[in-house]
Amino acid sequence: MPEPTHQPNLPDILLEAPTPPRRSRSFYASLLLAVLVLGWSIHGAKIRPGELLDGIPQIFLTLGRMFPPDFSKITESKNYFLPDTLSWRDLLVPLPLADEQARTRQRWWDNTFPQTVIGATLETVQMALAGTFLALLVAFPVGFLAARNTTPHRFVYYGVRTFLNLVRTIPDLALGLLFVAAVGLGAFAGTLALAVHTATVLGKLLSESVENIDEGVVEAIRATGAGYTQILSFAVLPQILPDLISFTLYRLETNIRAASVLGLIGAGGIGYLMNTSFRTFQYQEAAAIVLVLIALVMLVDYLSSRLRARVV
Amino acid sequence: MIELRGVSKTVQSGDHPLTILHPLDYAIPSGQFVAVVGPSGSGKSTLLGLLAGLDAPTTGEIRIDGVDITQLTEDGLAKLRGEKIGFVFQFFHLVPSLTAFENVLIPMEISGRRDAVPRARQLLEEVGLTERAHHYPSQLSGGEQQRVAIARTLMQQPAIILADEPVSSLDPRLSRVVLDILKRVCREDGITAVVSLHTLELTRGYSDRVIGLQQGRIVFDGPTPQLSDAAVDAIYHRHD
Numbered sequence: 001m002p003e004p005t006h007q008p009n010l011p012d013i014l015l016e017a018p019t020p021p022r023r024s025r026s027f028y029a030s031l032l033l034a035v036l037v038l039g040w041s042i043h044g045a046k047i048r049p050g051e052l053l054d055g056i057p058q059i060f061l062t063l064g065r066m067f068p069p070d071f072s073k074i075t076e077s078k079n080y081f082l083p084d085t086l087s088w089r090d091l092l093v094p095l096p097l098a099d100e101q102a103r104t105r106q107r108w109w110d111n112t113f114p115q116t117v118i119g120a121t122l123e124t125v126q127m128a129l130a131g132t133f134l135a136l137l138v139a140f141p142v143g144f145l146a147a148r149n150t151t152p153h154r155f156v157y158y159g160v161r162t163f164l165n166l167v168r169t170i171p172d173l174a175l176g177l178l179f180v181a182a183v184g185l186g187a188f189a190g191t192l193a194l195a196v197h198t199a200t201v202l203g204k205l206l207s208e209s210v211e212n213i214d215e216g217v218v219e220a221i222r223a224t225g226a227g228y229t230q231i232l233s234f235a236v237l238p239q240i241l242p243d244l245i246s247f248t249l250y251r252l253e254t255n256i257r258a259a260s261v262l263g264l265i266g267a268g269g270i271g272y273l274m275n276t277s278f279r280t281f282q283y284q285e286a287a288a289i290v291l292v293l294i295a296l297v298m299l300v301d302y303l304s305s306r307l308r309a310r311v312v
Numbered sequence: 313m314i315e316l317r318g319v320s321k322t323v324q325s326g327d328h329p330l331t332i333l334h335p336l337d338y339a340i341p342s343g344q345f346v347a348v349v350g351p352s353g354s355g356k357s358t359l360l361g362l363l364a365g366l367d368a369p370t371t372g373e374i375r376i377d378g379v380d381i382t383q384l385t386e387d388g389l390a391k392l393r394g395e396k397i398g399f400v401f402q403f404f405h406l407v408p409s410l411t412a413f414e415n416v417l418i419p420m421e422i423s424g425r426r427d428a429v430p431r432a433r434q435l436l437e438e439v440g441l442t443e444r445a446h447h448y449p450s451q452l453s454g455g456e457q458q459r460v461a462i463a464r465t466l467m468q469q470p471a472i473i474l475a476d477e478p479v480s481s482l483d484p485r486l487s488r489v490v491l492d493i494l495k496r497v498c499r500e501d502g503i504t505a506v507v508s509l510h511t512l513e514l515t516r517g518y519s520d521r522v523i524g525l526q527q528g529r530i531v532f533d534g535p536t537p538q539l540s541d542a543a544v545d546a547i548y549h550r551h552d
Contacts (some may be wrong), residue, residue: 220405220461223364224419224468225394227387234418238409 066287073285074117074292081112114187117273121292124269125300127187127262128255131194136248138199143206143240149218150210150236161207168200172258176267187268194255194262202247209243210236245311249304256300260293270296314340314363314472314504319372321358321528332358333528335372340506340521342471345498347519347536348508351548354525356508360476363506364399365389376472394423398465400475400494404457406449412436412460413445419467428467435463439493455486462493473497475507479514487511491518512544 073079082088083104090097091105113119142160144150151157172193179189213236221235263271270293277286321333333355340346348356361367362374365381373380381392393399406415413432420428436445439459449457458478465473475494479487491507495518498505509515515522515536522539524532524547532543 214405214408216401216403216405217407219366220399220401220464221407221418221422222390223366223393223397223399223401224422224464225390225392226422227390230422234422235407238407241409 062283065283066290068284069287069291070282070284071288073288080116081108083108114268115273117270117289117292120263120270120273121296123187124256124259124263124271125296127191127194127259127269128252128300131191131259132198132248132252132255134191134195135198135202135251138195139202139206140244142199142203143210144232144236146203146207147210149213149215150232160203164200164203164207167196168204170197172197172262173265176262176265180265180267185266185268190259190262190267190269193267194258197258198251198255202251205247206240206244209240209247213239242311246308249308253297253300253304256297313342313375313377314506315375317373317375319362319369319374321355321362321367322370331528333362333369336530338523338530338533340504342504343498343502344520345495345505345507345518346521346523347515348506348523348525349510349512349515349547350525353527355528356525357476358528359525360399360474360506360508363472364397364474365393366399394419394468396471398468398470398473400458400461400465400473400478402477402480404449404454404461406457406460406464408449411446411448412441412452412456412463415449415460416463416467419464423468432463432467435466436460438466439463440489453486455482455489458482458486458490459493462490466497471503473503473505473507475505477508477510480510487514488517494518512539515539 077088082091085101085104086108090101091108096102097105114123142164145152145156146160146164148157151160175193175196176190179192183189183192217239218231218235221231226234259269260271260274263269263273264275266272270289274286274289274293277283277289316336316338318335318337319333320331320335322329322331324330336359348359350356358367362369363376365374365384369382373382375381376392376396379392381389384392406412407418410418413436416432416435417428420431433442433445436442439462441456441459441463444452444456449460452460462478473494478494479490482490491514494505494507497503507519509519516539519536522532522534522536523530524539524543526547526549531546532539534543
């Protein structure tokens with residue numbers, strides 16, 4: 001095979017390529033500024049590796065106190081505070097009972113069971129599910145109002161966007177405190193906090209999904225004689241549905257974790273029990289609750305990823 | 313019958329107005345396959361969008377069977393499009409999360425008419441896609457997607473089909489398959505088709521009449537056999 005010969009008369013595209021732009025003084029000034037800001041942040045955050053190194057044994061000591069985890073709060077029936085007048089069967093099987101027994105059973109389900117680890121875990125799941133569902137009900141129409149291409153008027157667009165941005169900046173813990181003050185301690189306050197925060201996040205995400213749809217499909221459906229609402233149902237909704245499902249499942253997973261944290265301020269769920277165990281130095285009990293929480297989060301992650309794979 | 317009287321379209325391009333279509337007077341008789349040809353930017357898509365009422369002209373009136381569509385409200389236009397006009401796009405624009413069959417059903421669901429399912433099946437058979445009815449657009453080739461789009465358009469039982477570069481993204485064999493379908497429904501159902509095409513071979517092979525556009529002006533109009541080389545040069549501004 002002959003060697004390719006160099007032909008000096010042909011233009012060399014490498015020689016003709018423009019030289020890369022020289023980095024200007026402002027580039028180096030920006031770099032210096034970024035380094036200064038980072039140094040300032042590290043100083044402000046009081047990052048002191050020496051203290052961390054000294055504290056490492058303390059971490060292991062605390063972890064050691066947590067082992068072995070004490071599951072007796074889950075496994076021992078005395079921790080379920082069974083009423084003397086009722087058996088497990090009476091409590092669990094929804095059959096008619098005498099008036100007094102029925103009242104006792106109701107009180108146990110309403111007041112005692114949510115204080116147990118299993119009850120508080122289920123309450124956490126209920127708060128996350130209910131909060132996410134309520135948020136979806138609000139976010140669904142809001143997503144259309146806050147999207148440039150489906151909003152009925154630009155004032156509506158700016159108004160809804162501004163409202164979403166303002167409310168979204170309030171952390172759910174702060175919302176939790178607000179609702180605890182309004183409706184009292186318990187799961188309702190936590191659920192409201194989750195619903196409000198999630199509605200603003202889902203509303204924003206959905207509006208961006210609506211803005212990113214293929215406008216060609218909208219035009220094609222419009223060309224078949226569709227009106228405004230029909231365009232939304234036949235052209236916009238089918239395109240955002242995978243995102244809608246995906247975002248909602250993701251927020252459900254996030255809300256399981258958030259619902260656990262909300263328990264710390266008395267807004268229901270397993271976080272309250274965990275906080276109590278830590279504050280009363282019941283580390284082994286706290287470890288069991290943490291493990292239950294980890295199992296719950298993993299289960300919800302697994303189920304939602306299965307669901308997402310099936311429908312998205 | 314489609315009639316255009318003094319129809320023009322001007323848009324704002326930066327600080328300057330840009331005229332895409334200069335005032336046109338034209339009449340398209342019913343039942344013909346009319347090809348709209350011209351170089352890129354000559355106003356073909358704009359003309360088709362105006363005829364469908366998807367866009368409003370700057371001046372003039374567009375009459376479809378005697379009704380001036382420029383005077384209709386958005387609801388009136390939607391009704392007219394649902395009853396009389398079908399539009400086929402270059403890039404098909406099928407709903408990606410619906411199957412071919414479900415895409416074809418959409419116009420009937422919008423109009424709330426019955427007998428949708430048997431008609432959708434029949435149309436998919438007519439465009440040769442019975443076997444692919446339950447496939448999603450992403451599982452279909454470009455030619456198959458365009459045939460689904462045509463079936464969706466025919467579902468409306470339109471009197472007029474407007475097709476904007478329906479075969480530009482298809483290879484020559486698939487282009488002929490798609491145009492054969494359009495030509496057949498035109499002949500058998502008396503549908504008027506206004507189709508923008510990008511090759512002279514397809515224009516000469518399928519159309520009854522040709523409109524040649526050059527920079528927003530009609531520079532040729534006549535039966536297809538009269539489309540001479542000189543006329544083609546005038547349309548495409550070739551002087552070599």
